[in-house]
Structures are given as C-alpha cells and as structure tokens.
Amino acid sequence: MEILNAFFVSPFVDMAEYPVFFAEVVANGFLTGIMYSLVALGFVLIFKASETFNFAQGVMVLFAALTLVGLQERGVPTWLAIGITVGVMVLLAMAIEKVMLRPLVNQDPFILFMATIGLTFFLEGFGETLWGSNVKRLDVGIPERPLEVPLGGDFMLLNEFDLWAAGIGAVMVLGLALFFHRTTIGRALRAVADDHQAAMAVGISLRTIWVVVWSVSGVVALVAGIMWGAKSGVQFSLSLIALKALPVLILGGLTSVPGAIVGGLIIGIGEKIGEVYWGPLVGGAIENWFAYVLALIFLLFRPQGLFGERIIERV
Amino acid sequence: MAGPETSPAEAILEVENVSLRFGGVQALSEVSFDVQSGEVRAIIGPNGAGKSSMLNVINGFYHPQEGSITFKGVTRRRMRTHEAAAQGIARTFQNIALFRGMTTLDNIMTGRNLKMKRNFLLQALYLGPARREEMEHREFAERVIDFLEIQAIRKTPVSRLPYGLQKRVELGRALAAEPDMLLLDEPMAGMNTEEKEDMCRFILDVNGEFGTTVVLIEHDMGVVMDISDRVVVLDYGRLLADGTPDEVRRNPLVIDAYLGTVRD
Structure with a gap:
C-alpha cells in the first residue's frame, strides 16, 4: 500500500498542491524538448528526401559547433563566424552529394545508411584534426540570466537562455514547415522521396535537391550545435545527443516535421516530470532512460509513430 | 524510309546511329529514325528488342556510346533527364512511377x-x-x-x-x-478493353488538340495500327522496319520477327 501510494497518488497530490512549481517543471521540459526537436528535424529532412537514416547527423552537429568555436578562437567575430560556418555546411553538403550520394544513386536505402556511418567516422576525425579534440566553451552572446515569470501570484523560475533557444527553434521549425509545404522545392523534395526516376522525368534535378536538403540539415545541425554547445560545452559527447533524437523520431514518425516537434516536446516534458516527481522514488536518473522506454512502448503499439505514414503492406 | 511527306526539316526528333551497350549486352545497335512534329509514332518489337532502352536514351536516362539525338534542332550525345524535361520531353513509365x-x-x-x-x-x-x-x-x-x-x-x-x-x-x-513531345512506355499495358479505348482517345485528343508529338511503345497491335501515323520496328536492338502501319504489317521481316519463321 505504501508503495502504491508513493507511486500513484502522492506525485499527483504534489502537482495539484504546488501548481506553479508544476508549471515550472513543464516549462523547463518544454524548452529542453524544443532542443530535442531541433536535432530530430535534421534526421527527418534527410529521411524525407532519401529514405535514409542519416547516422552522421549527430556528428554534423558536433562538426558545425567545432567549426564555429574554432573560428571564434581565432578571433573571428561571432556573427561572421556563424556565416562562415553556414558556408562550410553548404560546402560539406555539396561534397557529400558529389562523393557519396551521386555514386550511390538508385541504390538500396540500406547501402546509403552504411555510407552515412562511414561519413560519421570521417567527420569526427576530420573535425578533430582541424580544430583539436579538447573540450571548448562556446559563447555566442545569448544571455543566461535566470528569469522570474509571474504566474498566479507566485513566480516561475526560467532560464533566459532556454527561452532564446526555444524561440529560435520555433522560428526554424516554422520556416522549415513553410519551406516544405509551400515552395516548389518542397514539392520537388517530396517527389524525390517517392520516386527518383519519375522525379527526374518531370524535370527535377536530383543533385540540386540533395544539396539543398543536406545544406538545410547542416544548418539545422549548426543551430542545434550552438544551443547544445553553449549549454554543455563543445566536445565529442555533443554528437551523442543524436541518440536522444532517436526516441523523438520513433515517437513522431521518421517522415513528419510536425512529428519531430511534438515528439521532442513529449519527451522533453515527460522526462522532466518523471525526474522531478518519480525520480526520488527510484533513486533518480529517470531522465536518462525515460525517452527510450517511451520509444519502446511506441514501437509495440504504434510503430509508425504519431504522425508517420501508415505502414501498409499489400500482399 | 517512309512516305513522300517525310522531310527532315519537319522532324522534331532525329535519332542517328544510336548504339547502347550494358557491359557485354548490346541493347541497341546503330538505330536511326526520325519523328516528325505532330505525329503519333509507335515503337514496336518483341520483348527485349530495346524499345524501352530507346525511350530511355531519348529522355536521357541512358547515354548511348555511339550516335546522336537531335531534338528541336539541338544535337546532343549526353543529356541529363531533368534537362530533357526542361526542353519539352515528358514521359510515362512501363511500371507506373507516380509519387505514391x-x-x-x-x-x-x-x-x-x-x-x-x-x-x-x-x-x-x-x-x-x-x-x-x-x-x-x-x-x-x-x-x-x-x-x-x-x-x-x-x-x-x-x-x-x-x-x-x-x-x-x-x-x-x-x-x-x-511537353512538345510525349514519350509513353506501354500506356495500355494491363488495361481492359474499355480502359484501353479511353486511353486511345486521350492520346489522340492530346495529339489532335494540342499538336503534341507522341512516341509510344505498345504491345497491342490493334491499338498501334489504329492510332499511329508511322511505326518503327526493333528486334534484338536493330531497326527492322520503319513505315506506315500498313507497310510495316506487310513487311516479311516483321512477320518473321513476330512469328519466328526462319527464312533464307
């Protein structure tokens, strides 16, 4: 009885008793969730265009952040450094198209997947050769003050940096959604995802589309790299946040931009709530596994994710 | 080649001495024919004769090792598919290739x-x-x-x-x-009679109303003879015959290719 009460009753009593604190937990989870979404978006973009899971997405985050920090360390002003890094990511996209995608056109998606694993190792080594492998501090000048937000006569404590990150993430997401749903390039992209040959026959250049997609996902990686790098330093483990994006993708569906966002938010908020209210009961560290367990449950009951295309097999 | 109305000036597409190999397989050897502006041109032949390869060469999926393609007065050897589309070549596929x-x-x-x-x-x-x-x-x-x-x-x-x-x-x-030219790869394959009739009507309407040149591959001989102005016959990657449906129908080489008779 004691245990049941501790697990199933008292956490909810706590939530109801201190609603402002609960709101604070949710808000913090929301802000972290947007950062997860940002990383997951990079995967979704490439998956939509080439039906391939880009294993290198996490390393692209690292590579972008390393490049940015490296430039800063050499005295390049932040805004210019960001501009140059965007340029580097576009160049990288062009190189990937030429060296990796073009020779593998019309191959099985699994072969492309293996190629992205190769790309992972290459980028990791290349980035560290260029910029060194020690932990670096990234500061792009986003203020990191605690903010007190008045709420129902009380105050909610938020980090200003998180708010900025959330705002930037939201703008990116909105921009990408418009880009893919309204523009000719967006329609072309969906066409390429469906059928390479037919896309070429209606006059879509595969190469252009690939360069565009990889560039965009490179820029998304850069933004994610800036946000996460500023939070936890730029080092190899930055590439591991890609692992956090996996459950987000399973929840949201690999092909859905809104799915990546909602999935990120569910996981961000869910793990925060779990950590704060149930963490003490099991000795903490719920944040580390919550996302994966949730993903596992989803795999059992809804393998296509919340927004993914239904998997229909004709026999 | 064909009837007296043929004159190279009106040709929208000229295929000259095109040869295409995949490794040791000769898919097309020295094929030449032309397509006039506004006509319905059929490409026929037994299975494996190189018909689809021919269409793929025309719209740039395959690049022939020898020969040239002249479309609207521009000669080319290698062209990318999306560029062909930009020049006014549209096509359909044998196995439907829609964005599902x-x-x-x-x-x-x-x-x-x-x-x-x-x-x-x-x-x-x-x-x-x-x-x-x-x-x-x-x-x-x-x-x-x-x-x-x-x-x-x-x-x-x-x-x-x-x-x-x-x-x-x-x-x-x-x-x-x-498009100025429409390539149709077996537009009627797998259809019932009614669907075929509809498709024939659409093809003829497109050709008649918009003046679109049509090049089509089709196995249904009835359809081919009915709707096309001129017919190219391929066999084992070679040009076997070229002419009006009536001429082709009477051509002994064509009859052999389809019925498999051995002649000396």
Missing part, C-alpha cells in the same frame, strides 16, 4: 514544377506574385484533370487508385508540363 505519397492533384502539380519561376521565399510566405503564380498553375492542373476525366479522384492519394487510373494520372502529370 501524394494526391492526384499534387502529382499533376509536380508536372508544373519546371514552369514555376518565383523565388522560394515568396512562395514560402505565399506573397502576391507567388500566390498568383500558384493559382495559375493550379488552374492548368485542373484543366488537365478535367481533360482526363479524373475530377473525382483529385484529392485521393494515388497509391489507393486502381491500376488503370494510376496510368491516367501519370499521363496527366506528363501533360501538365505542356
């Missing part, structure tokens, strides 16, 4: 992609000129839909459509590009 995740309307709109010139920023924000442009193209797509009598399935994802309708949507996507 999209609706009928979206599929047909992809055919308009090349004609849309507005900056993507304007498109994303759906501002004035981009909006007007989108409407214009949408209108054209609707005309194609009306023409092909597929209004009822405008919003249906194509993967749910029956085979015959998918073929029709594919034709619609090709027409949406307002």
Whole structure:
C-alpha cells in the first residue's frame, strides 16, 4: 500500500498542491524538448528526401559547433563566424552529394545508411584534426540570466537562455514547415522521396535537391550545435545527443516535421516530470532512460509513430 | 524510309546511329529514325528488342556510346533527364512511377514544377506574385484533370487508385508540363478493353488538340495500327522496319520477327 501510494497518488497530490512549481517543471521540459526537436528535424529532412537514416547527423552537429568555436578562437567575430560556418555546411553538403550520394544513386536505402556511418567516422576525425579534440566553451552572446515569470501570484523560475533557444527553434521549425509545404522545392523534395526516376522525368534535378536538403540539415545541425554547445560545452559527447533524437523520431514518425516537434516536446516534458516527481522514488536518473522506454512502448503499439505514414503492406 | 511527306526539316526528333551497350549486352545497335512534329509514332518489337532502352536514351536516362539525338534542332550525345524535361520531353513509365505519397492533384502539380519561376521565399510566405503564380498553375492542373476525366479522384492519394487510373494520372502529370513531345512506355499495358479505348482517345485528343508529338511503345497491335501515323520496328536492338502501319504489317521481316519463321 505504501508503495502504491508513493507511486500513484502522492506525485499527483504534489502537482495539484504546488501548481506553479508544476508549471515550472513543464516549462523547463518544454524548452529542453524544443532542443530535442531541433536535432530530430535534421534526421527527418534527410529521411524525407532519401529514405535514409542519416547516422552522421549527430556528428554534423558536433562538426558545425567545432567549426564555429574554432573560428571564434581565432578571433573571428561571432556573427561572421556563424556565416562562415553556414558556408562550410553548404560546402560539406555539396561534397557529400558529389562523393557519396551521386555514386550511390538508385541504390538500396540500406547501402546509403552504411555510407552515412562511414561519413560519421570521417567527420569526427576530420573535425578533430582541424580544430583539436579538447573540450571548448562556446559563447555566442545569448544571455543566461535566470528569469522570474509571474504566474498566479507566485513566480516561475526560467532560464533566459532556454527561452532564446526555444524561440529560435520555433522560428526554424516554422520556416522549415513553410519551406516544405509551400515552395516548389518542397514539392520537388517530396517527389524525390517517392520516386527518383519519375522525379527526374518531370524535370527535377536530383543533385540540386540533395544539396539543398543536406545544406538545410547542416544548418539545422549548426543551430542545434550552438544551443547544445553553449549549454554543455563543445566536445565529442555533443554528437551523442543524436541518440536522444532517436526516441523523438520513433515517437513522431521518421517522415513528419510536425512529428519531430511534438515528439521532442513529449519527451522533453515527460522526462522532466518523471525526474522531478518519480525520480526520488527510484533513486533518480529517470531522465536518462525515460525517452527510450517511451520509444519502446511506441514501437509495440504504434510503430509508425504519431504522425508517420501508415505502414501498409499489400500482399 | 517512309512516305513522300517525310522531310527532315519537319522532324522534331532525329535519332542517328544510336548504339547502347550494358557491359557485354548490346541493347541497341546503330538505330536511326526520325519523328516528325505532330505525329503519333509507335515503337514496336518483341520483348527485349530495346524499345524501352530507346525511350530511355531519348529522355536521357541512358547515354548511348555511339550516335546522336537531335531534338528541336539541338544535337546532343549526353543529356541529363531533368534537362530533357526542361526542353519539352515528358514521359510515362512501363511500371507506373507516380509519387505514391501524394494526391492526384499534387502529382499533376509536380508536372508544373519546371514552369514555376518565383523565388522560394515568396512562395514560402505565399506573397502576391507567388500566390498568383500558384493559382495559375493550379488552374492548368485542373484543366488537365478535367481533360482526363479524373475530377473525382483529385484529392485521393494515388497509391489507393486502381491500376488503370494510376496510368491516367501519370499521363496527366506528363501533360501538365505542356511537353512538345510525349514519350509513353506501354500506356495500355494491363488495361481492359474499355480502359484501353479511353486511353486511345486521350492520346489522340492530346495529339489532335494540342499538336503534341507522341512516341509510344505498345504491345497491342490493334491499338498501334489504329492510332499511329508511322511505326518503327526493333528486334534484338536493330531497326527492322520503319513505315506506315500498313507497310510495316506487310513487311516479311516483321512477320518473321513476330512469328519466328526462319527464312533464307
């Protein structure tokens, strides 16, 4: 009885008793969730265009952040450094198209997947050769003050940096959604995802589309790299946040931009709530596994994710 | 070659001495023929004769090792598929190649992609000129839909459509590009008689009303002889005969190729 009460009753009593604190937990989870979404978006973009899971997405985050920090360390002003890094990511996209995608056109998606694993190792080594492998501090000048937000006569404590990150993430997401749903390039992209040959026959250049997609996902990686790098330093483990994006993708569906966002938010908020209210009961560290367990449950009951295309097999 | 009306000046497409190999397999050897502006030209031949390879060479999927292709006066050896599309060549495929995740309307709109010139920023924000442009193209797509009598399935994802309708949507996507030349790879394969009749009517209407040149591969001899102006016959990658349906039908080489008689 004691245990049941501790697990199933008292956490909810706590939530109801201190609603402002609960709101604070949710808000913090929301802000972290947007950062997860940002990383997951990079995967979704490439998956939509080439039906391939880009294993290198996490390393692209690292590579972008390393490049940015490296430039800063050499005295390049932040805004210019960001501009140059965007340029580097576009160049990288062009190189990937030429060296990796073009020779593998019309191959099985699994072969492309293996190629992205190769790309992972290459980028990791290349980035560290260029910029060194020690932990670096990234500061792009986003203020990191605690903010007190008045709420129902009380105050909610938020980090200003998180708010900025959330705002930037939201703008990116909105921009990408418009880009893919309204523009000719967006329609072309969906066409390429469906059928390479037919896309070429209606006059879509595969190469252009690939360069565009990889560039965009490179820029998304850069933004994610800036946000996460500023939070936890730029080092190899930055590439591991890609692992956090996996459950987000399973929840949201690999092909859905809104799915990546909602999935990120569910996981961000869910793990925060779990950590704060149930963490003490099991000795903490719920944040580390919550996302994966949730993903596992989803795999059992809804393998296509919340927004993914239904998997229909004709026999 | 063909009748007295043939004159190279009117040819929209000239295929000259095209040879195509895949490793040791000779898919096409020294094939030459021309297609005149505004005609319906059929390519026939037994299985494996190189018909689809020929279409793939024309729209740039394959690059022949020898020979040249002249389309609208421009000669080329290597051209990319999307460039061929930009020059006014549209096509359909033997195994339907639609964008399965999209609706009928979206599929047909992809055919308009090349004609849309507005900056993507304007498109994303759906501002004035981009909006007007989108409407214009949408209108054209609707005309194609009306023409092909597929209004009822405008919003249906194509993967749910029956085979015959998918073929029709594919034709619609090709027409949406307002091509000068339409390549149809077995447009009637797998259709019942009624569907075939519809498809014949559409092809003839496209040809008659818009003056679109049509090059088609078809196995149904009845259809071929009925709707085409001239016929090319391929066998083992070689040009066997070229002429009007009547000439081809009487050509002993063609009869042999189809019936397998050995002559000396």
